[in-house]
Amino acid sequence: MLSYQSRDSMQGTRTPRAKLFQLLDELDQTAGEFITVYLTQNTLQAPSSRLQPRSLVDSRLRDVSTIVEDEAVQRDARRYGTGVVVFYSPITVYAVIPALPVREDRAVEGVPNTAPLRQMLGDTNCVALVLVTWGGYVAALFQGMQRKHSRKGTGHIHPLHKKGGSSQARFQRRTEEQRRQFLKRVGARVDAELQGEAVDHVFFGGNRLILKPLTDHSLFLRQAATILMQRILNVERADQEALDSAIEDAYTSIVLRP
Numbered sequence: 001m002l003s004y005q006s007r008d009s010m011q012g013t014r015t016p017r018a019k020l021f022q023l024l025d026e027l028d029q030t031a032g033e034f035i036t037v038y039l040t041q042n043t044l045q046a047p048s049s050r051l052q053p054r055s056l057v058d059s060r061l062r063d064v065s066t067i068v069e070d071e072a073v074q075r076d077a078r079r080y081g082t083g084v085v086v087f088y089s090p091i092t093v094y095a096v097i098p099a100l101p102v103r104e105d106r107a108v109e110g111v112p113n114t115a116p117l118r119q120m121l122g123d124t125n126c127v128a129l130v131l132v133t134w135g136g137y138v139a140a141l142f143q144g145m146q147r148k149h150s151r152k153g154t155g156h157i158h159p160l161h162k163k164g165g166s167s168q169a170r171f172q173r174r175t176e177e178q179r180r181q182f183l184k185r186v187g188a189r190v191d192a193e194l195q196g197e198a199v200d201h202v203f204f205g206g207n208r209l210i211l212k213p214l215t216d217h218s219l220f221l222r223q224a225a226t227i228l229m230q231r232i233l234n235v236e237r238a239d240q241e242a243l244d245s246a247i248e249d250a251y252t253s254i255v256l257r258p
Helices: 017-028 059-069 071-080 115-120 165-194 208-215 219-223 242-250
Strands: 011-015 034-039 084-088 093-097 106-110 126-133 136-143 146-154 201-206 253-257
Touching: 011 017, 011 071, 017 093, 017 115, 017 253, 034 059, 059 071, 059 084, 059 093, 071 093, 071 253, 126 165, 126 208, 126 242, 136 165, 136 242, 146 165, 146 242, 165 208, 165 219, 201 208, 201 242, 208 219
Parallel strands: 126 201
Antiparallel strands: 011 253, 034 084, 034 106, 084 093, 093 253, 126 136, 136 146
């Protein structure tokens, strides 16, 4: 456990769900008077409303505000788009950028208030993964980190011709048509696998340039726009073997401390 001084900068570590839960267990056993602050991403984007403490003279809340304003915290919060959770006492400081979004602003004094964070990342969440790279795709539904069902597929796409002239133009037209047909087919398969499911969050993984044109071919993705996470999962090859690492990545938070 580390103490915080206003001059300190925060350092972040990617933290899988199991390791984060271990940290929350440790916090639950930590003595001392804490203030725990949960802030939504919308609140983080409106600096004037980030913290409305009951007492503006509370030095702990001033320190929490400084932590929230920290450059590393702000950078990771922008990348994840899920808000922030701060556990603060005079001798123990953690900021968590959670894998899944904070839904409600709150500030609680007393013991560390870990329960909302546990619930946010718990097994009640229904998470859809849509992983797509050129030539392969997987659509899967998870309850927590347990896979319920999935569908995979491939599609051959010729590489672009690089010799120039009429041959290059011909090969480029063929490649573009193959990509269009591939995305049309993937959109239909995603809809068949996920449409009608009670999904809480959707992650896209793979080639980020695919997401927008794929959405044009998928009713599910269009309807899921408000629950589509802004973070793109790092997937080099979209196949069945990528699912285990992708769901772990989806549930990986960032823990920052001085």
